[in-house]
Amino acid sequence: MKTLHLLDGSAFVYRSFYALPELKTSKGFPTNAVYGFMKALLSIVKKERPRYLAVAFDAPARTRRALIYERYKARRPKAPDPLKAQIPVVKELIRLAGVPVLEEPGYEADDLIASAAKRALEEGFLVRVHTPDKDLLQLVTDGLTVVNPFTGEVFTRGRVEEKFGVPPERLTDYLALTGDKTDDVPGLKGVGPKKALELLKRFGRVEEMLKRFDELRRLVPSASREELELSYELVKLDYGAPVPPPEGLEVKKARLDELVKRLEELEMKSLVKEVRLVFRTAGQGSLF
Numbered sequence: 001m002k003t004l005h006l007l008d009g010s011a012f013v014y015r016s017f018y019a020l021p022e023l024k025t026s027k028g029f030p031t032n033a034v035y036g037f038m039k040a041l042l043s044i045v046k047k048e049r050p051r052y053l054a055v056a057f058d059a060p061a062r063t064r065r066a067l068i069y070e071r072y073k074a075r076r077p078k079a080p081d082p083l084k085a086q087i088p089v090v091k092e093l094i095r096l097a098g099v100p101v102l103e104e105p106g107y108e109a110d111d112l113i114a115s116a117a118k119r120a121l122e123e124g125f126l127v128r129v130h131t132p133d134k135d136l137l138q139l140v141t142d143g144l145t146v147v148n149p150f151t152g153e154v155f156t157r158g159r160v161e162e163k164f165g166v167p168p169e170r171l172t173d174y175l176a177l178t179g180d181k182t183d184d185v186p187g188l189k190g191v192g193p194k195k196a197l198e199l200l201k202r203f204g205r206v207e208e209m210l211k212r213f214d215e216l217r218r219l220v221p222s223a224s225r226e227e228l229e230l231s232y233e234l235v236k237l238d239y240g241a242p243v244p245p246p247e248g249l250e251v252k253k254a255r256l257d258e259l260v261k262r263l264e265e266l267e268m269k270s271l272v273k274e275v276r277l278v279f280r281t282a283g284q285g286s287l288f
Contacts, residue, residue, distance in 0.1 A: 001124070001125070001126050002051070002052060002126070002246070003048075003050070003051075003052065003126040003127070004052040004053070004054075004116070004117070004120040004125045004126070004127050004128070004246045004249060005044065005048060005050040005052065005053045005054075005127075005128050005129075005130065006054055006055075006056060006113045006116055006117060006127065006128070006130065007041070007044070007053070007054070007055040007056065007130045007131070008056060008109050008110070008130065008131035008132075008133055008136070009037075009055040009056055009057040009090070009101070009109060010056070010057050010058045010108075010109045011109070011131055011132055011133050012036075012040055012041075012055075012130075012149070013033045013036075013037050013086070013087060013090055014033075014079075014083070015036070015132060016032065016033045016034075016035070016036025016037050016039075016040070017033035017036070017082075017083045017086070019036060019150075020032040020033075020035065020036045022082075023035055025265075025266060025267045026267060029085070029266070030082035030083075030085060030086055031086065031266055031267070033086040033087075033090065034086050034089050034090055034093070034266060034268075035268060035271065037090050038090075038093060038268070039271070041055075041094070041097070041099075042275065042278055043149075044130060045278060046278055048128070051250060052120075052125070052246055052247075052249050052250055053099050053100070053249065053251050054100040054101070054102050054116060055094050055099060055100070055101055055102065056102040056103070056109040056110075056112040056113050056116070057087075057091070057101065057102070057109055058103075058108050058109050059103050059104055059105045059106065059107060060105075062106070063107060063108050063111075064106065064107075064238065065108070065233075065234050068230070068233060068234075069184075069230060069234060071184050072183065072184055072185075073184055076182070076183075076184075089266070091103075092262065093259065093262060093263070096254065096255045096258050096259040097254045097259055097275075098251050098252035098253055098254040098255070099251055099252075100244070100249050100251075102116065102243060104241055104242055104243075107238065107241045110133065110135055110237055111237055111238035111239075111241045112241050113129055113131070113136060113139075114136070114138075114139060114238065114239050114241070115238070115239050115240060115241035115242075115243045116241075116243040116244075116246070116249065117129065117139055117144055118239045119243065119245055120246040121143050121144060123245065123246055123247075125143075125246050126143050126144070127139075127143060127145075128144070128145055128146075129144065129145070129146045129147070130146075130147050130149050131146060131147075131148070131149070132149065132150050132151075134175075135175065135180075135235065135237070136237075137155055137160050137164075137168060138168055138169075138171045138172050138175075138237055139168065139237070140156065140157055140160050141157065141168065164193075165193070165197045166197065166200060170200060172206075172232070172235055172236055172237075173200055173205050173206045174193075174196050174197075174200060175231075175235040176188075176206050176231040176232040176234075176235050177191050177195075177199060177200070177206070177228075178192060179231055180235070183234070185231050185235060186227045186230065186231055187231050188220060188223055188224070188228050188231070189220075189222040189223065189224065189227065190220055190221075190222040190223070191223075195220070199220070203216070206228065206232045209228065210225065210228065210229065213225055254279055256275075256276075256279050259275060260272055260275060263275060
């Protein structure tokens with residue numbers, strides 16, 4: 001069966017930048033995020049030999065979530081200049097490798113991945129999402145697994161329920177209740193993971209809590225309808241982002257000479273050797 005692999009490019013680059021020590025070319029250009037991302041990408045390519053693969057990035061334009069809540073991700077530090085400088089280079093290398101890039105103004109990488117995954121599942125593909133982001137665990141089904149590339153953990157339906165206490169299709173409700181400090185999603189005041197599970201057992205869904213809000217307030221006196229509605233909107237994934245059909249995400253033949261030349265300019269000798277080996281093994285620049 002055909003399998004579409006989707007990579008959370010923004011998370012990969014961010015984690016690589018902060019996880020690796022400072023790296024620079026002899027001319028002073030920072031390269032730690034580029035190096036970390038390419039190592040991760042090549043690792044996936046060697047292991048999976050994907051025929052269908054895309055890397056999704058957050059677009060710089062304001063997203064739907066930022067428009068409905070000004071404080072969304074407000075406490076996150078702005079990307080430092082050395083990180084911002086590397087993002088275009090990462091995208092350039094991805095395209096030289098023949099891998100499609102997903103990016104659309106107004107949409108986060110999560111929404112692009114969710115939309116591409118939905119289309120692929122509807123067309124009979126299996127889907128494998130590579131990300132450390134727990135928000136994308138909402139997508140897990142029998143035909144879709146999520147892999148944390150930094151820990152190697154594979155999330156199936158059973159693993160999601162084991163970790164959070166709810167199945168993937170209820171994770172949106174769970175996250176709306178508990179909130180997310182990383183993204184400045186407020187959640188329901190006074191509700192932590194244990195209380196969230198109790199409420200979900202009683203009400204089932206956030207929509208039901210909103211219908212029976214007086215009953216909810218008796219259980220959680222500090223509950224705010226506005227905060228709950230807002231949190232639910234913020235954690236919900238958008239499945240309507242404009243993405244190509246899965247067949248349009250087929251990996252193309254790499255522009256291998258250009259890719260090698262660019263890596264040499266970045267003074268990444270070890271990656272040059274690895275790229276040559278990966279593509280030589282695959283044959284004529286193709287990954288499959």
